[in-house]
Amino acid sequence: MNDVGGPGGHGLLAGTVSYGLKRAYRRVIRDLEEALRPHGFTPPLLAALSLVGANPGIAPAHLAEAMGHGRSRAAPLLDRLEERGLLERRTGADRRSLELHATPAGLDALGRLRPLLDAHEGRITGGLSAAETQALARLLDRLAPGQ
Amino acid sequence: MNDVGGPGGHGLLAGTVSYGLKRAYRRVIRDLEEALRPHGFTPPLLAALSLVGANPGIAPAHLAEAMGHGRSRAAPLLDRLEERGLLERRTGADRRSLELHATPAGLDALGRLRPLLDAHEGRITGGLSAAETQALARLLDRLAPGQ
DNA sequence: TATTGTTATACTCTATAACTATA
DNA sequence: TATAGTTATAGAGTATAACAATA
Numbered sequence: 136m137n138d139v140g141g142p143g144g145h146g147l148l149a150g151t152v153s154y155g156l157k158r159a160y161r162r163v164i165r166d167l168e169e170a171l172r173p174h175g176f177t178p179p180l181l182a183a184l185s186l187v188g189a190n191p192g193i194a195p196a197h198l199a200e201a202m203g204h205g206r207s208r209a210a211p212l213l214d215r216l217e218e219r220g221l222l223e224r225r226t227g228a229d230r231r232s233l234e235l236h237a238t239p240a241g242l243d244a245l246g247r248l249r250p251l252l253d254a255h256e257g258r259i260t261g262g263l264s265a266a267e268t269q270a271l272a273r274l275l276d277r278l279a280p281g282q
Numbered sequence: 283m284n285d286v287g288g289p290g291g292h293g294l295l296a297g298t299v300s301y302g303l304k305r306a307y308r309r310v311i312r313d314l315e316e317a318l319r320p321h322g323f324t325p326p327l328l329a330a331l332s333l334v335g336a337n338p339g340i341a342p343a344h345l346a347e348a349m350g351h352g353r354s355r356a357a358p359l360l361d362r363l364e365e366r367g368l369l370e371r372r373t374g375a376d377r378r379s380l381e382l383h384a385t386p387a388g389l390d391a392l393g394r395l396r397p398l399l400d401a402h403e404g405r406i407t408g409g410l411s412a413a414e415t416q417a418l419a420r421l422l423d424r425l426a427p428g429q
Numbered sequence: 430t431a432t433t434g435t436t437a438t439a440c441t442c443t444a445t446a447a448c449t450a451t452a
Numbered sequence: 453t454a455t456a457g458t459t460a461t462a463g464a465g466t467a468t469a470a471c472a473a474t475a
Binding site: 177179230 | 464465466467468469473474475
């Protein structure tokens with residue numbers, strides 16, 4: 136029983152959920168980046184547009200919170216989406232806050248990306264049965280609930 | 283059946299393994315960063331030292347490969363570990379390549395960090411039973427096998 | 430005084446290419 | 453010429469703090 140794990144292993148980190156998550160995430164994020172690149176999207180850009188599409192009128196601060204980061208991260212993402220005509224910032228009743236809306240072009244982009252995301256998900260879960268995939272999705276959701 | 287998902291949801295990304303992985307990973311990496319910060323470690327620094335500890339004599343290129351990135355990422359990590367006396371670079375028979383070894387101080391640091399990592403893993407998997415945790419670890423390993 | 434959005438800043442992670450020294 | 457390690461560079465993601473406008 137070696138403190139740092141056997142030769143050839145990953146030492147302290149071997150076999151942990153934490154490290155398994157890290158390695159699986161790296162594989163996923165790279166596959167998704169490659170799939171989105173030809174379409175001019177990055178994973179955060181897609182996540183932002185998808186969230187706005189599903190939550191019309193959402194405020195930037197709420198969007199940032201749903202994406203799991205601070206307010207200041209939203210602005211440059213929204214700039215890029217608005218420049219491309221995929222999203223609008225509208226001023227609401229409280230003139231401090233904004234209401235975000237996907238434009239028809241934005242909704243159209245989401246529709247066109249959908250099969251691409253299905254294919255991505257298929258590559259990720261290709262080694263698992265449907266039951267295993269569902270079990271994994273549920274376990275992951277319990278690891279990072281709410282939000 | 284809405285193309286972008288129902289109101290309040292995450293749109294295209296809702297319920298996918300890919301997105302669940304992203305959110306779970308973010309929770310994990312932040313918890314680990316906070317746990318390691320008081321001890322002067324970051325997750326990549328710990329992963330590198332742990333790998334060298336478990337694989338004495340490993341070369342930087344092999345270490346980088348095991349960590350899932352390119353050769354050039356190893357050097358600054360090794361610099362920081364060597365400066366702190368946790369690791370040594372020794373020249374091998376082929377004088378182009380190096381053999382990496384954890385120093386006694388490095389092995390000691392790994393030993394001291396172990397309970398901290400166990401606590402981290404416990405926080406991550408706290409909501410799961412032992413059987414669920416093991417099932418999750420196995421499913422994750424099948425998502426990013428080998429390496 | 431508190432809140433919203435934004436800007437500025439800095440740091441880390443990451444990828445690519447170029448450089449050196451060895452083989 | 454090929455390989456190993458390093459350096460330089462650039463870009464993306466992230467966090468914090470500070471700012472202007474509004475409440």
